[in-house]
Amino acid sequence: MSTSKGTAEFILEQLGNSPRFRVRAMFGEYALYADNTPVALICDDTLYLKITEANMQSLRDHEQGPPYPGARPHWIITERDMRDCDTFQDMLLTVARSIPAKKKKI
Secondary structure, X not given: OOOOHHHHHHHHHHOOOOOOEEEEEEOOEEEEEEOOEEEEEEEOOEEEEOOOHHHOOXXXXXXEEOOOOOOOOXXXXXXXXXXXXXXXXXXXXXXXXXXXXXXXXX
């Protein structure tokens, strides 16, 4: 099953259409970027946020699941989690800050 473009647009709207966030289509699904860092996947119309040390405590009560068969578990983010724009943005930016920058190849 694939994610509808409307779902990706809805998530961006919940983020206040901030230029710090964007989605990129991939294989019928979407990757969600915060400050140009991939932080989540949108698969089967569900938002899956990467699990990091930085969000282990704050999201410990959330359900986990793989975005696709064979994937590592991710936090499942619901519409309720997206209601407060500032909190939702902070959730994604926390993940972006916790992921090490890729080293450029020489």
